Amino acid sequence: MTPIEDLAARLREFVAAREWEPFHTPKNLAMALAGETGELLAEFQWLTPEEAATVMADPAAGARVRAELGDVMTYLVRLADALGVDLVEAAHAKLDESERRYDPETYRGTARKAPPLP
CATH class of the missing domain: 4.10.910 (30s ribosomal protein s13; domain 2)
Known part of the structure; x- marks a missing residue:
């Protein structure tokens, strides 16, 4: 399996263990993805281009950006998996x-x- 396929399978198991499948419709996943993308965007909103380019050098800001990227990735992979998109x-x-x-x-x-x- 590829890393994305591994992640999709892990997410499927995570969702199934919590019986969240009824909530993980394509519409809901797309909306959650948009929300998480907005949270990622908020981390950059008031930074200068120079600050944005070095955001990972700040431990606290870098941790927030990394977490938001993780959220975006998980919702994107879940949405693609729900729709059967590679x-x-x-x-x-x-x-x-x-x-x-x-x-x-x-x-x-x-x-x-x-x-x-x-």
Whole structure:
């Protein structure tokens, strides 16, 4: 098993032991993921770009960021598992699409959006 598959299995067992399956619907998991992503964002909200780049150097702030990243990851893996989505495959497919949309010659050094693919 891959590390993500191992995590998904562990999360499945964790949820089953607590009989939380009825609460782990795709809608609820997506909402929980959004909430946890907001909590991660809050850790960076008022930092300068320089402070954000070194946030892990501060033990307390680093611990909070690490915990929020863990929360985001667990809800993302649970949601993908509930929907039967292979996260690594989905990420590769998205990267393939981005490579087609954002050719290096046109988009190097710019943050502008590409038009949708036909």
